Amino acid sequence: MSLITVERKILEKNDEIANLNREKFRFKEMFTMNLVSSPGSGKTSLIEQSINVLKHKLKIGVIEGDVQTNLDAQRIDALGVPVVQIVTNGSCHLDAMLVRDAFQKLIDLDLNLLFIENVGNLVCPAAYDLGEEMKVVIISTTEGDDKPLKYPAIFHNSKALVINKIDLLPHVNCNVDAISKNAYSINSELKIFETSCTTQEGISEWCEYLLSMVK
Amino acid sequence: MSLITVERKILEKNDEIANLNREKFRFKEMFTMNLVSSPGSGKTSLIEQSINVLKHKLKIGVIEGDVQTNLDAQRIDALGVPVVQIVTNGSCHLDAMLVRDAFQKLIDLDLNLLFIENVGNLVCPAAYDLGEEMKVVIISTTEGDDKPLKYPAIFHNSKALVINKIDLLPHVNCNVDAISKNAYSINSELKIFETSCTTQEGISEWCEYLLSMVK
Numbered sequence A, B: 001m002s003l004i005t006v007e008r009k010i011l012e013k014n015d016e017i018a019n020l021n022r023e024k025f026r027f028k029e030m031f032t033m034n035l036v037s038s039p040g041s042g043k044t045s046l047i048e049q050s051i052n053v054l055k056h057k058l059k060i061g062v063i064e065g066d067v068q069t070n071l072d073a074q075r076i077d078a079l080g081v082p083v084v085q086i087v088t089n090g091s092c093h094l095d096a097m098l099v100r101d102a103f104q105k106l107i108d109l110d111l112n113l114l115f116i117e118n119v120g121n122l123v124c125p126a127a128y129d130l131g132e133e134m135k136v137v138i139i140s141t142t143e144g145d146d147k148p149l150k151y152p153a154i155f156h157n158s159k160a161l162v163i164n165k166i167d168l169l170p171h172v173n174c175n176v177d178a179i180s181k182n183a184y185s186i187n188s189e190l191k192i193f194e195t196s197c198t199t200q201e202g203i204s205e206w207c208e209y210l211l212s213m214v215k
Helices: A003-025 A043-054 A069-079 A097-101 A152-157 A165-169 A176-186 A203-214 B002-028 B045-056 B071-077 B094-101 B153-155 B167-171 B174-184 B203-214
Strands: A029-037 A060-066 A083-088 A113-117 A132-140 A158-165 A190-193 B031-037 B060-066 B083-087 B113-117 B136-140 B162-164 B191-194
Touching: A003 A029, A003 A097, A003 B002, A003 B174, A029 A203, A043 A069, A043 A113, A043 A158, A043 A203, A060 A069, A060 A097, A083 A097, A083 A190, A113 A176, A113 A190, A132 A152, A158 A176, A165 A190, A165 B167, A176 A190, A190 A203, B002 B031, B031 B045, B031 B203, B045 B060, B045 B071, B045 B113, B045 B162, B045 B203, B060 B071, B060 B094, B071 B083, B153 B167, B153 B174, B162 B174, B174 B191, B191 B203
Parallel strands: A029 A113, A029 A132, A060 A083, A060 A113, A132 A158, A158 A190, B031 B113, B031 B136, B060 B083, B060 B113, B136 B162, B162 B191
Antiparallel strands: none
């Protein structure tokens, strides 16, 4: 019971700060997305593609979360977009306090769109509100059709699902319709996109959606 | 500070029970492997392939860990191998207590080899000893070369690394040598295998290794 109490207190404290973050983001008229996926599903690649398409239309910033290394932040920095790296040193998810502190370094940039790339993990980030306007869950076609059923919380808590790496469909045992059906069974309101960051298929639809969210 | 104290106590209690599990496994002359990977890297497929090759040489059992569903256990059950499903109901890793309870249902079967398939998560399972003889980390070629650097704990704590889905190498931007180099930089003692559960490439080498561990 003491564990459960501690955990609830941590989440309560997190949600309090998340709400303050959200107020700050809205006051700045900045749309904030929290991107969650397994390691290697293509979160950073999707952000890179979005920046390439939208950088002349929107002022974009990125907060990168990683257990270790700043490899992803280096990729974003190479595109000339402001990026802050959070290294969690072993922790399995971002929390609202970490995002609050990271955002201090972006607060004066008048951003329209902030991507927060969470730690690669389909489980723990589902429980943590960072103050974002919406969570986006990303899975790749190589991960199997059953993932929405096996990791339901993040599909339940997200507003959009990006099914990435559709260029690999001819080579893997994956049924995109089955992924969508399983995802809708958890959350019938999900907006679903199919993308390839290699061939750019579906990226323009995704970017139109981003534009419609920001404006 | 109070959070850190609670966490340490949970890990201490876990390690105590893990050591009792290990004694039990050794007394039963059963070799136990804890398989850890991201969701969809191929843990269940690797277990299926190992069972297909080794089922006439070894008595194999499986403990399946999942956040939700018993889909993986159904796949193992179809092969006629004893399997116990642990559904963690949202928790992001197995712990020694869950494994102790699940093992009660397998204890009288005189198994030679027990696979414990952990929850799909590269972060949290690294910290939890289940009483296994060794951890095995699995990554697939679709996840990118940088994963050992970004998730070092599980590579540090494993004795073997399986690089799976090598059949997809012609279609993905992956350098197997870079994965190995990055993995060795974390843990120079790692035994590394390259496998495809689709084409069976590398499966016989992996199964020979399993046989050498059990005997």
